[in-house]
Amino acid sequence: MLNKARQDFISCDSDLQSAQIVLFGAPFDGTVSYRPGTRFAPKAIRGESFGIETYSPYQDKDLSDIKVCDLGDLEFPFGNPEAVLKIIEDTSAEILGLNKKPFMVGGEHLVSLGAVRAAAKKFPELNIIHFDAHTDLRDEYLGQKLSHATVMRRCHDILGDARIFQFGIRSGDRPEFEWAKSHVFMNKFNLNNIEHALDKIAGAPIYMTVDLDVLDPSEFPGTGTPEAGGVSFEELRRALLKVAETGNVVACDVNELSPTYDQSGASTALACKIIREILLSL
Amino acid sequence: MLNKARQDFISCDSDLQSAQIVLFGAPFDGTVSYRPGTRFAPKAIRGESFGIETYSPYQDKDLSDIKVCDLGDLEFPFGNPEAVLKIIEDTSAEILGLNKKPFMVGGEHLVSLGAVRAAAKKFPELNIIHFDAHTDLRDEYLGQKLSHATVMRRCHDILGDARIFQFGIRSGDRPEFEWAKSHVFMNKFNLNNIEHALDKIAGAPIYMTVDLDVLDPSEFPGTGTPEAGGVSFEELRRALLKVAETGNVVACDVNELSPTYDQSGASTALACKIIREILLSL
C-alpha cells in the first residue's frame, strides 16, 4: 500500500489531540551577526534522530511509551525578529491552551523569548532554569533590544529579580557579570548547586531552556560560539533529569545547534539524545 | 491553527488519488563499491527544492498547475539488492495500476531496474531512453549480476535488442563498447541524434532514465563518478523536453546525485530544476 513516509523526530508521530508534549522547530538565527547556521538545526535533528534508538538505557524508558506530536517547523520572516517572536508566542500559547507542553527546538537563543512570553502569561509564577555558556544578559547588542545576546535580559523584564537561574556560564562582558549579581542566580563554569536552585523555586512552574553551547566544544563542536571549558554530556544529562523529575517543567527548549559546524554529525546526534532524555523524563 | 509543516518536493503535495504523477525516493546505493552517497539524494533534493521557484521561464508553466503526489522515501534492507528491487517494482506497479506515472528519484542507477520491470510488464513494447556517462552494460561486476554497472544489461535481458537508446556515453570497458554495437543504440559523447531515436521508437511507450553524471562535472560535481567531457544543463534540458513532448513517457527516473560531493549545493539545485522541468513537460 502506498503510504507517505514518516518525517517526524523519531517516534514523535502522535496526533495533536492525544499528545502530552508538542514539539516544533523554530529555525531562526536572524540576529546572529557572527556565524549563522542554527536555522538548519531542527531539520538536521529530525533527520539524525533515526540514527539513535527510542530506548534509553539510562532511564530504562522508551519513546514508544509516551505520546509526542511533532508539528514540523514554523515559517519565519527573516529580518523581522519581533514578527518571529509573535509567531512563536502564538504557537506556544495555543499548545499551552490545550494543556500540553510545548517543546521548542531552535534556532538561536532569542526564540526562547517567544515561548517564555506565552508561558509567563499562563503561569505568572514562572521561573527559568537556564543552561548556557553565555550570560545573554546584555540590555542592548549592536543597538538592538532583541538579540541572542539579550534574551535573558528580556526574560528578566517579564519575570523580574530572582526568577532566573543560570548554570555553566563562562563568557560575557564585565557589566553583565556585575548586573547578574543583584538580579539573577548565576552558577559559573559548572552545573553545581542545581538542587539549591530547585529548593528556591520550591514547586513553582519552570521553563527550562538549554543552550547547547553550555557543553564543552569537544563534545559539542556544532555551534557558532564554541567556548572552551564547558560541561560534559553526562553532567548535563544528570542536571536535566533533576530538573525534569520535579514534575514542574511546563515548557522547554533546546537551542543553538549549528549543523554547519558539525562536520561529523556528533553534535546533532548528541542533541537528539538530549531531546530524547528530556522527553522521557518530562 | 496548529498544522503539520510541508515536507514534500516543492508543490508536490497532491493527494494520491488526484495526482497524475507519483514521485518517490529510492535511497539505495548498496552496490557501489567506490564512493557511496546517492542514498542521501532524495532527502537532499526535497530540502533544496524550496530554493527553486515553481515557475519555469523556459516552459512558461508552473508546478501549481499540475498534480503531483510525493510519497516520500521507500525503506530498504541494505545488503540485499534483490529485495530492494522487489520493493521498487511493487511500488511502481501499484502506481502504474492506478494509471499514474511513477517518477523515481534515486539512489544509484540499479534502482531503475525495479521500475523497468514493472513498466515492461504493463507495457511490453517498452523502450528505454538512457542518458548517462557510462554504458552500464557489463554482464557482471565483481562477480555480481545486480550492480549499478550492469543495470542496462539487465534491462536488455527483459527488453531485448534495439530497445535501449543511450546518449552521452563516454566511459566503459572495451567489451561493453563492443557488445553495444549489436544490441543497443549508443550515441557517444553528446546528445545528438535524439530525434533519430524518437523516430525509431515511433510512438511506443518510453521509460526515460536520467543518470545525472551525463552532465559535465563542472556543472554537476555532485556524483561519485565524475567523468570529464560531459554535456551541459542546457543540452540536457532540451533533450529531455524533446522526449517528454512525445507524450509517450510512461515512467521516469532521475538518479546518481550524491550530495556528499556537492559542497556548494549547486548539483542538488540543478537536479531540482531538471525534475521540475520534466514534471512540467510530462
Place this chain on the structure above:
Amino acid sequence: MLNKARQDFISCDSDLQSAQIVLFGAPFDGTVSYRPGTRFAPKAIRGESFGIETYSPYQDKDLSDIKVCDLGDLEFPFGNPEAVLKIIEDTSAEILGLNKKPFMVGGEHLVSLGAVRAAAKKFPELNIIHFDAHTDLRDEYLGQKLSHATVMRRCHDILGDARIFQFGIRSGDRPEFEWAKSHVFMNKFNLNNIEHALDKIAGAPIYMTVDLDVLDPSEFPGTGTPEAGGVSFEELRRALLKVAETGNVVACDVNELSPTYDQSGASTALACKIIREILLSL
C-alpha cells in the same frame, strides 16, 4: 622597522583624500531565509585578493596605476534591515559628496538599495544596469518589504519605469515576470542586447549592480542560490567592460558571493578578478 601589515583589497591602499574610488564591504545577509553566508564575502575577497595579480592582461592595465581606498567593512545590527540600509546610504552619500565613486562589496543583494538611495539623491536621472539570475522584483517576500527578493522593486519605487535594465535573468515567480514586461527592461537567460540598453540610457548616470549568481554555477558555485544555465566569466567580463567604458557609472556593487559554498576558493578568486577588471575600467 616595525610596520603594520597591509590588509586591504590588493593594491587598494590609497588614503581617502587622493582616492578616485572608495571600496567598502557590506557584510549583511540578514533577510536570507534559506542559505546565509554572504556576510563573509568582503573579508574572504580581501584575503583572496593577494592570490591574483594587480595586472590585467585583458586590459593591459595595472591596479598600481589607479587610486582606490579600501575602507574595510561597515558594522551592522543584524535583525534590523532598515538600520543597515541607513548606514550604507550614509556611507555612500558621504563618498559621493567627495565626488568619488562608491564601490560596495556585499553581502546579500538588498544592500544595493542603500547605495541606490544615495546615488539617486545626487543623480536624479540615475539608471540601473542589473546583472542577476533572479528578477528580485517581488513586492513582498514572507510579508516583508525589505528583502533580497524585493530589492529591484524597491529601486523601482525610487526610479520609476524604464530605468532598470536586467540581464541574465532566469528565475522568479510568474507574477514577477508578468510585472517586468511593463516596468523594466529584462533580457532573459543571457547578456545580449547590452548595447541596446546603453543606447536607451544615452549618457545618463548609471548604477551598476552585479549579483554574481548571474554566472553559471559551474564557474561560480559560491552562492546560496545556484541557478543552472547561467553566463560565463568571459561573457560577464565583456559586458561589464562595455558598461564601464561609457564613463557614466557613478557607483557600483558586486554582491552575493557566499564563501561558505566555495570550498575550492575558485568563486572568491573569480569575484576578485571581476572587481579588479571593474576597478581598472571605471
Place this chain on the structure above:
Amino acid sequence: MLNKARQDFISCDSDLQSAQIVLFGAPFDGTVSYRPGTRFAPKAIRGESFGIETYSPYQDKDLSDIKVCDLGDLEFPFGNPEAVLKIIEDTSAEILGLNKKPFMVGGEHLVSLGAVRAAAKKFPELNIIHFDAHTDLRDEYLGQKLSHATVMRRCHDILGDARIFQFGIRSGDRPEFEWAKSHVFMNKFNLNNIEHALDKIAGAPIYMTVDLDVLDPSEFPGTGTPEAGGVSFEELRRALLKVAETGNVVACDVNELSPTYDQSGASTALACKIIREILLSL
C-alpha cells in the same frame, strides 16, 4: 636506485613468512543503511600511520622490534554480504593455518563475523572480548540476518552463552538489553570489570574486537554512529593492554572508523595509535 615506495601501515613491511602478525584491510560497509564510510578506513589508516611514531612511550616498545606483514586490502563484491564474509573467513583461516595472528582493520562491524568463524573453527573454546557503544545483538535488522546490528548475535549462534563479554555498551533497543541478560556478559557505559571477565575466561583463547565508537565522540568523531557518553582513549588503551597481556588473544580486529566524518584526521590518527599499541602488546 629506483625502488618502489612503501605503502604499508608504518613499519609493517615484513614478508609473510617471517611475520608474527598479519594485518589486512576489510573495506566493507555494505549493510550500513544510514551513514556509510567505513570502507575508506583501511586506506586512510595506512596513509595516516606515517604521521605517528613507531615508538610507544606508554610501553617503551617500538614497531621495529616486531614483525608484521600488511597484506593490503581485500577486494569485495558490494551488495553480497555472505560472499564478503566468505572472503574474510578464508583469509583469516589461511593466516591462522600458518600459526600467525590475523589483525583485521574494518570496515563495518559485520566483518568480524568472517574472522570469528575462522577463529572458532581452529579454537572451539574461543571467547570474544567486545568493546562497543552498541549491543549489536539484534536477531534481524530490516529483515536481514547479516548486518552490523546483528553481528554479535551471529557470533553467539556459533559460540553460545557466556562466551561474549561486552564493554562500554550504551545504545540498543529494549529487547536487546533484555536478551543480553541471560546470554552474554554486558558491562554498560564503561570499561569496568575487565579483570572479572578475564578471570571467567581463564586462559581460553580470545578474539578481541574493537568497535571504535566505544570511544566518546569528542575523542573519536570519525564514525557513522556517534554515541555521546563514551570512554576515553586512556581508558580504552589500558583495557586493551590488560586483555593483550593475557597472551591469549589469537585474533583481533579494529573497526568502524569512518574517515568521511573525520575532518581533522584526529580519529584516524587515534585509530593508528590504538593499532600500534595493540600490535606492540600482542
Place this chain on the structure above:
Amino acid sequence: MLNKARQDFISCDSDLQSAQIVLFGAPFDGTVSYRPGTRFAPKAIRGESFGIETYSPYQDKDLSDIKVCDLGDLEFPFGNPEAVLKIIEDTSAEILGLNKKPFMVGGEHLVSLGAVRAAAKKFPELNIIHFDAHTDLRDEYLGQKLSHATVMRRCHDILGDARIFQFGIRSGDRPEFEWAKSHVFMNKFNLNNIEHALDKIAGAPIYMTVDLDVLDPSEFPGTGTPEAGGVSFEELRRALLKVAETGNVVACDVNELSPTYDQSGASTALACKIIREILLSL
C-alpha cells in the same frame, strides 16, 4: 593465496625493466606561500585512478596494451628546494639512462625544473611545451630564485631563447608579459597555434609540462590558484594528443592538482583521465 594488494596508478603495474614509461610522484609544494596542497596529489591520483576505466573511447586504446611502471612517490626534505630538485633530477636521469620516458606527477610546478635539467642534459636540443594559466617567468619571487613562480625562467636559463612554448597563459605581472615577448613563444588565453609551435620545433625532442590550472576552474577547481577564463578538458585533451602524436616527447609531467580544494573529487578524476590519455598517446 595471500597476495599483496595493488597500489599503483591503475594498470601501471609493469616491472621497471619491461616498462616503456616510468611514472613517479613528486609530492612537493614547499615554495607555495599561499595555498599549499599539491603535495597530496600523487597519492590522491593513484587512489582515484581505480574509479576510471583503463579503456579510452577517445583513442580506442587500453592501458593494458602498454607497459608502465609506477615507482610510487619520491621522499623529500621540505624546506630545502635545491635538495628536492636534485632528487628529481637524479631519478629522471636514471630513467632516461635506461632509455625510458619519465612521467612525473607533481606537486607544485617547480618540480618540473628537476626533470628538465635531466632531460636537457641528455637532449641538448630540448624544447618545452608548457600548458599553464600563469607565465611562471619571474626572475625572483619573495627574494628566492627557486619558486613555482620562477620555474619557466629557470628553464630558460638552461635552454635559452625560443625554446619554450606557452599556451593558455592568462595571469602574471606586467614585467613577465613584457619579458616574454622577446624570449619565449606565448599564446595567451587559449590553446590556438599549437601546430605553429610544433612546426617551429620541427622534430626536436620535447618536454611537455601540464600545469592543470590551465583548465577553467569550473572543470578543475582543485588547485591553489584558480584563474577564471581557462580552457576546457576537450580543448586540452586534443592539444595534448597533437603534441604526443609527434612522437618526440621524451619526458612529461602533470602537476598542480591540489586535492585539498577538490571536494567532489572531479578534479582528481579529470587528472587521472588526462594522465591516461597521455600515457596512451606517448
Place this chain on the structure above:
Amino acid sequence: MLNKARQDFISCDSDLQSAQIVLFGAPFDGTVSYRPGTRFAPKAIRGESFGIETYSPYQDKDLSDIKVCDLGDLEFPFGNPEAVLKIIEDTSAEILGLNKKPFMVGGEHLVSLGAVRAAAKKFPELNIIHFDAHTDLRDEYLGQKLSHATVMRRCHDILGDARIFQFGIRSGDRPEFEWAKSHVFMNKFNLNNIEHALDKIAGAPIYMTVDLDVLDPSEFPGTGTPEAGGVSFEELRRALLKVAETGNVVACDVNELSPTYDQSGASTALACKIIREILLSL
C-alpha cells in the same frame, strides 16, 4: 565619518609606542612535510577573536585594561627557513630593544627558534618552558637541521643543558626520549611538576612556548599532528597562569593551530582564549 575598520586581534589596537606587549603573526609552515596549514593560523585567529569577549571571568580582568599592539603578519620567503628565522629574530630583537614583550602567533613550531635567538641574546640566562605533545628534540629530520621536529634541539644548541622544561610530551622516537634524560627536564603525558620547574628556574627570565597540540585532540582538533591522550583546556590554562604569574616571562609564543583541520572553529576560538588569558596575565 569614514574610518578604516579595525582588523587587529580584538582590543589589541594600541600604537607601538605605548604598548607593553607587541603581538605579531609568523605564518610559516614550510618545513612541515605531512599536513601543512599553520600558515593560516594568525589570520584565522584575528578574525575569530571578535567572537570571544575581552573580559575574562577566570581572572576578572579585561583586555581593555592593558596595552597591546598587533603588528599584523610578517611576510616570509617560503622554501628558505633560514631567511624566515632571520626575519623573526630581527623583529623580536627590535621589540625587545624597546623593552616590550614579543608575543608571536605561529605558524609551525620552528618559528620559536627565531624569537628564542633574539631573547637569548638579550637574556643570556634564558630558560624555556615548553608545552607540547612532541619532544621536538631530533638532531636532524629528513636530513635537515631546521625543522619543526628539531626546534627544541636547536634551542638547546643555544642554551645548553637543564634550561629547557618540557610538559605534556607523549610522542617522539626512542632516541629522542633517551637523549632527553640527560639534557632537558621532561614531564611526560601531563602538566604535573610545573612548580618544580619554576623552583629550578628561580627567577631567571623565561621564554614560554605553547605548541597547542599539547591539548587533547578532542578539545583541539585543529592541528596537523593530533596526538590522543593530551591535556585539557583547564589544565593548560592553569599551568600557563602559574608561569605567567612569576613575572619573569620575557617573550612568548603560541603555535601549531592549523585552521584547515578546524572545521567547527572551536580550536581557533580556544586559541583566542588562550592568547587572551596569557595577555591578561603577563
